[in-house]
């Protein structure tokens with residue numbers, strides 16, 4: 001590596017710092033209440049998951065020793081795939097090392113330059129990357145705008161195959177995708193619907209089956225991708241859908257063929273999490289109670305709160321200066337939150353993202369509401 005290359009990297013990193021865009025990795029002290037974790041059901045520390053992981057560790061060892069396609073497949077992987085398919089009510093599923101790899105593997109294996117892929121402008125970077133790798137023609141449509149999507153579908157009639165990609169939930173405001181409109185257009189224009197429900201699984205719908213369950217669309221979405229690393233409290237990713245799709249992915253998805261299989265203890269923990277949801281034992285009611293309480297109490301104090309169906313809530317604060325002050329002031333009062341500003345959200349629409357979990361206590365929730373009220377008044381946000 002040349003000295004010039006190293007100097008350039010160091011200079012660019014300092015520029016990020018000066019622009020306030022540097023991402024420090026911080027371990028927060030115990031007295032700080034964390035409202036940034038996506039461990040929505042509090043399962044990362046659930047003893048039922050650790051017991052399952054420990055048993056798999058004893059039986060299968062820590063690592064898988066190879067990719068799924070070669071030596072890495074264990075009984076726990078197959079059991080997890082069956083559990084995913086059962087839970088999501090689809091014919092089959094394939095498990096990969098992460099949700100990121102699932103999205104990359106899916107598009108690259110199924111599409112090529114003869115195809116057209118339509119994706120919401122705000123999909124997760126892993127979907128955008130998968131689409132890029134596939135070499136299909138990409139048509140990003142304006143966020144949540146089904147009219148723009150239809151306009152683009154009309155202009156792609158010569159494509160071999162078409163697919164519409166959306167996330168189930170958007171992390172900038174906690175809003176749920178317009179699944180009804182998207183599925184209607186997919187049916188009209190003969191396109192596949194691919195839903196990345198990483199944020200929705202375990203958090204949305206009566207029984208935690210995600211955005212499709214919330215919107216009554218279980219049968220209308222062709223493929224669901226996701227992670228076991230958020231509400232399911234473990235790690236790893238999956239693709240679920242029609243048998244022909246899953247069979248093909250086992251032959252052609254590069255992360256399945258050439259990346260280490262999911263560690264067996266994580267696979268067992270993910271399976272245990274799905275079992276809890278399946279049996280109705282996950283703390284969904286507690287989570288919903290917390291979401292409703294925070295939204296109601298913050299609105300009663302004059303805040304504008306976006307979202308409300310999902311544990312991601314976004315509190316509007318206006319400009320970037322107010323945002324930074326508000327985030328700092330909340331931290332000084334023991335509440336850790338993320339601030340979102342331009343270019344992640346439109347200019348002048350800076351907001352604080354709150355991630356609610358079932359692990360928060362009523363006292364944590366009360367503390368957050370109180371801190372928001374004090375900080376908001378002191379800074380003139382309310």
Ligand SMILES: Cc1ncc(COP(=O)(O)O)c(C=O)c1O
Pocket residue numbers: 098099100101103124126167196197198199226227228229235236237
């Ligand atoms: C919508 C979405 N898709 C995919 C991923 C990637 O999942 P994983 O962390 O398992 O790679 C995430 C996680 O950040 C996500 O939020």
